[in-house]
Amino acid sequence: MYVPKHFQFENYVEQIAFMRQYSFATIVSIKNNIPIATQLPFHINQQADKLSLSSHFAVANEQVKYIVENTSLVIFSEPHAYISPIHYDAKESVPTWDYIAVHAYGTANIITEEDAKENILKQMIRTYDNDYLKQWQGLSDRFKRGMMRGIVAFDLEVTAIQGQKKISQNKTAAERERIATYLEKSESQVEKSIAESIKNL
Helix, strand or coil: CCCCCHEEEECCHHHHHHHHCCCCEEEEECCCCEEEEEEEECEEEEEEEEEEEEEECCCCHHHHCCCCCCCCCEEEEEEEEECHHHHCCCCCCCCCEEEEEEEEEEHHHHEHHHHHHHHHHHHHHHHHHHHHHHHHHCCCCHHHHHHHHHHHEEEEEEEEEEEEEEEECCHHHHHHHHHHHHHCCCCCCCCHHHHHHCCCC
């Protein structure tokens, strides 16, 4: 990731929090020198110095073949907003885009043992729909096994992480105030989120 000096986002604790907040991410792998990608929900596991990301593919997804031997990139990105030059003091200014993103790199381990595979699913349920857990536990073993045969669960150990937080840090306080005030009035919650980040600089 190209990260200009103004926009460095290196606080590890904040990076993990961001990944958890925006955990529906894109995993990119390489097939024959061509990138292929899938959008997946992730569960972020942090234990001591180890960070891993777990999720699952549909069994028919060919990307499964390329996540073990090669490094994959998982892109976490959500809040973003177009920034018009009308907010800047200098008339000779250009439009830009403010956004926050975290890139995580790593190789994956396919989970084949049935209990471990079900534990991955339970982690996902607790992360995204804890109320469903009781219903899941009441389902028949036959149904669960059938469901699990349709997926490939994996755990990706993160070997490198990069972040960028481009939220008008290179502008004056007055310009940032105008940008944040404008975005706060937006009907988009994503743009309002960028406004909050700018105000918290």
